[in-house]
Amino acid sequence: MREVGIVGVGHSKFGKMSGGTFTDMLSMAAVQALDDAGVKTGMGHGVDQVFVSTMGAGILNKQSGIASALVDYLNLRPAMAETIENGPASGASAIKLGYMAIASGMCDCVLVVGGEMMRVVSGWEGTDFVATMLHPEAEYNYGLTLPAFAGLFTKLCMEKYGVTETDLSIVAVKNHENATHNPVAHIHVVPNLYCITEDEDAPIMNPYVAEPLRMYHCCPVSDGSAAVLLCAMDKADKFKKKPIKIAGIGQATDTHAVAEREVPTDLLAVRLAAQMAYKMSGLTPQDIDVAELHDAFQILEIVESEEVGFFKRGEGHIAARNGETKIGGKIPINTSGGLKAKGHPLGATGISQVVEIVKQLRGEATGRQVEGAKAGLAVNFGGFGNNVVATILTKEEA
Amino acid sequence: MEQEMYAYKCTTCGELHHPKHYVCKKCGNREFEKVPLAGEVTLVTYTKVYNLPEGYMKPYIGFGIAKFENGLVVSGQLEVENPEIGMKLMATVGVVKEGIGKDYYGFIFK
Amino acid sequence: MMIVDKMEQSLRPVETPMVTYPPKYITMATGEKLVIRQIAREEVPHILEAVKPLMTVEADFYDIVASRIYSELLGYYRYRVKDEYCLIGTIDGVLVGIVNGRLIDDKVGMSYHTMTLKQGLRIGAQLFAAKMEYHLDFLNQEEVLIVAESPNGFKRWMIEYELESRPETWHELGGVPTFVLTKALWEKHKATKLGGRRPVKEELLKTAEHPILPATYAQIPGYKR
Numbered sequence: 109m110r111e112v113g114i115v116g117v118g119h120s121k122f123g124k125m126s127g128g129t130f131t132d133m134l135s136m137a138a139v140q141a142l143d144d145a146g147v148k149t150g151m152g153h154g155v156d157q158v159f160v161s162t163m164g165a166g167i168l169n170k171q172s173g174i175a176s177a178l179v180d181y182l183n184l185r186p187a188m189a190e191t192i193e194n195g196p197a198s199g200a201s202a203i204k205l206g207y208m209a210i211a212s213g214m215c216d217c218v219l220v221v222g223g224e225m226m227r228v229v230s231g232w233e234g235t236d237f238v239a240t241m242l243h244p245e246a247e248y249n250y251g252l253t254l255p256a257f258a259g260l261f262t263k264l265c266m267e268k269y270g271v272t273e274t275d276l277s278i279v280a281v282k283n284h285e286n287a288t289h290n291p292v293a294h295i296h297v298v299p300n301l302y303c304i305t306e307d308e309d310a311p312i313m314n315p316y317v318a319e320p321l322r323m324y325h326c327c328p329v330s331d332g333s334a335a336v337l338l339c340a341m342d343k344a345d346k347f348k349k350k351p352i353k354i355a356g357i358g359q360a361t362d363t364h365a366v367a368e369r370e371v372p373t374d375l376l377a378v379r380l381a382a383q384m385a386y387k388m389s390g391l392t393p394q395d396i397d398v399a400e401l402h403d404a405f406q407i408l409e410i411v412e413s414e415e416v417g418f419f420k421r422g423e424g425h426i427a428a429r430n431g432e433t434k435i436g437g438k439i440p441i442n443t444s445g446g447l448k449a450k451g452h453p454l455g456a457t458g459i460s461q462v463v464e465i466v467k468q469l470r471g472e473a474t475g476r477q478v479e480g481a482k483a484g485l486a487v488n489f490g491g492f493g494n495n496v497v498a499t500i501l502t503k504e505e506a
Numbered sequence: 507m508e509q510e511m512y513a514y515k516c517t518t519c520g521e522l523h524h525p526k527h528y529v530c531k532k533c534g535n536r537e538f539e540k541v542p543l544a545g546e547v548t549l550v551t552y553t554k555v556y557n558l559p560e561g562y563m564k565p566y567i568g569f570g571i572a573k574f575e576n577g578l579v580v581s582g583q584l585e586v587e588n589p590e591i592g593m594k595l596m597a598t599v600g601v602v603k604e605g606i607g608k609d610y611y612g613f614i615f616k
Numbered sequence: 617m618m619i620v621d622k623m624e625q626s627l628r629p630v631e632t633p634m635v636t637y638p639p640k641y642i643t644m645a646t647g648e649k650l651v652i653r654q655i656a657r658e659e660v661p662h663i664l665e666a667v668k669p670l671m672t673v674e675a676d677f678y679d680i681v682a683s684r685i686y687s688e689l690l691g692y693y694r695y696r697v698k699d700e701y702c703l704i705g706t707i708d709g710v711l712v713g714i715v716n717g718r719l720i721d722d723k724v725g726m727s728y729h730t731m732t733l734k735q736g737l738r739i740g741a742q743l744f745a746a747k748m749e750y751h752l753d754f755l756n757q758e759e760v761l762i763v764a765e766s767p768n769g770f771k772r773w774m775i776e777y778e779l780e781s782r783p784e785t786w787h788e789l790g791g792v793p794t795f796v797l798t799k800a801l802w803e804k805h806k807a808t809k810l811g812g813r814r815p816v817k818e819e820l821l822k823t824a825e826h827p828i829l830p831a832t833y834a835q836i837p838g839y840k841r
Contacts, residue, residue: 231557232771235560236559239559245525246580250569250583251555251558251561253557253559255555256553256569259553259554259555260552263551263553264551267551300646307643308643308813309643309811309812312738312742312810313644315808317555318553319553319554321553366581367579367580372550372579
């Protein structure tokens with residue numbers, strides 16, 4: 109199989125899109141990635157295939173076949189094009205498929221763009237849309253939502269491992285602090301740990317969303333897009349920057365109905381996906397210098413950090429308490445601000461995570477750089493953990 | 507009219523399923539018989555959700571995941587004042603969502 | 617200066633003496649302090665300048681809320697509305713939210729509007745709660761009539777406070793279905809909804825004395841005062 113690398117990255121400012129269409133939003137990131145790589149947008153662009161990852165373009169924005177629309181909008185015809193949907197893991201899945209297209213020899217250069225425009229609907233319509241990924245009869249029809257399952261899961265983790273509400277707040281504050289150095293993050297305001305935990309007004313200013321999860325333990329609703337340009341490593345010389353190699357990809361599925369999971373406090377799909385990625389790349393958890401772990405709910409960052417092998421099961425929250433996951437700590441997690449502060453436009457997230465890892469490995473993460481980072485891991489969590497994709501990137505030595 | 511909830515029992519190996527699967531989890535067989543699913547459950551975990559999706563006009567709903575004696579674990583709404591992990595409840599059946607033209611029935615743990 | 621002659625006097629409502637809302641402060645998630653205080657009639661023209669830019673913003677029903685608040689506050693200023701009040705919220709001296717309402721009689725209040733200038737920090741929720749606190753805890757009323765123009769408003773008040781539906785009672789704001797916050801419902805929800813501490817230290821209160829009009833509005837991209 110051919111080796112595949114990333115030669116260009118693009119990322120819009122996550123938050124609220126003011127005006128513009130869905131394809132405008134995707135184009136912003138796509139063109140940035142092409143510019144970053146030094147690709148001319150015009151004749152002879154050299155892009156063979158475009159993958160667009162989005163969960164809601166059809167449901168919320170009433171646009172299907174968005175990849176085909178984008179190809180024409182950006183004048184990349186007659187490139188091949190498909191829209192990829194894997195819930196919140198659409199982004200990482202699209203990168204995986206881009207990798208497969210090049211590794212198989214079918215393509216040389218693939219543009220992967222992800223986006224979501226969720227703020228066109230109200231908060232609870234958005235919650236309802238996200239809930240469509242749950243099991244229709246056993247979960248959706250009960251009014252269960254992703255936050256509801258996160259609450260159920262957090263309660264169990266608190267019972268079994270002693271995770272506290274303050275631990276979740278500590279992780280949230282860390283992510284918000286990281287985001288202040290990330291110009292494309294949705295939220296640049298940093299909550300004060302004391303004010304969201306112990307202050308007299310804290311229970312009212314940081315109310316429960318799904319007990320025991322509070323408002324400041326959950327990510328915001330965001331619009332935004334992100335893009336990467338993939339290329340066969342043996343054809344990467346013509347681009348501006350040295351490619352960052354996709355060293356390993358892993359993916360695993362688990363039961364759809366959350367109640368049917370074998371061990372209720374485990375995120376088995378995360379563990380299996382990470383193991384597969386480590387195996388393919390020949391690396392171990394100790395080799396990873398920086399990680400973007402899907403933290404739609406702060407409990408997920410903690411448990412994922414255990415399931416990918418950074419910490420023993422039940423010790424992730426203690427490591428967070430001790431600052432081990434901060435920039436400068438043992439294993440910096442979510443230097444971009446994570447989904448919590450960077451934002452979570454579902455289809456863009458998986459790609460946004462990879463963009464951050466690329467920036468870290470290139471040494472371009474100004475203000476939040478992990479010194480000498482050579483290998484990074486991104487974990488993109490689909491559904492409530494029933495489809496997870498893990499991606500490992502490495503910086504090649506000269 | 508009492509609504510009933512069912513588990514799906516594989517006709518070859520007897521493995522119980524809820525919700526329905528097309529293929530038996532254990533032996534791969536594709537034929538099932540419906541058996542009533544009701545009775546006492548043990549609460550595995552619970553939550554109270556304040557941010558409800560569109561269509562629910564209540565300030566909050568309680569939810570729980572509970573285990574039947576036969577080993578099946580299911581999600582449902584929870585109507586208990588002070589829930590505790592491990593407490594024994596009854597799995598009743600009621601309207602869990604009001605629809606247009608039809609209502610949806612599901613487990614309500616009491 | 618308005619001449620208050622016999623004609624003007626007859627056009628003015630008879631005002632009921634109302635105790636002033638005691639100012640309080642709430643600690644925001646960011647550590648900033650939100651000061652909530654009542655305004656005096658003379659402050660209305662200044663506050664109206666903060667309302668004006670939002671009168672043409674369609675998103676989130678800002679246009680109708682801002683336009684109605686504008687006319688209500690103007691009515692208060694020009695002595696043409698009986699027993700109206702207005703509370704404002706400031707953070708670091710900058711105006712971040714406005715709420716208003718009036719008394720129908722000594723037992724029943726009518727909530728008018730809640731407008732948040734700075735979004736994202738639950739300021740609207742706290743100003744609404746402060747308004748209810750004023751009616752039910754300080755003015756000793758028994759219930760407050762409430763309507764909502766936006767779905768967000770409906771969710772935050774009608775659903776979260778479990779307001780009693782009373783469609784047969786018409787609210788001044790267009791006669792739309794009225795909901796009521798009774799003393800019983802207030803006592804039930806107060807603990808989880810009402811924040812803030814008193815008294816406000818002098819230096820902190822001073823910051824709210826001359827509210828600074830916001831220079832930009834997130835709701836109006838590209839606007840600068």
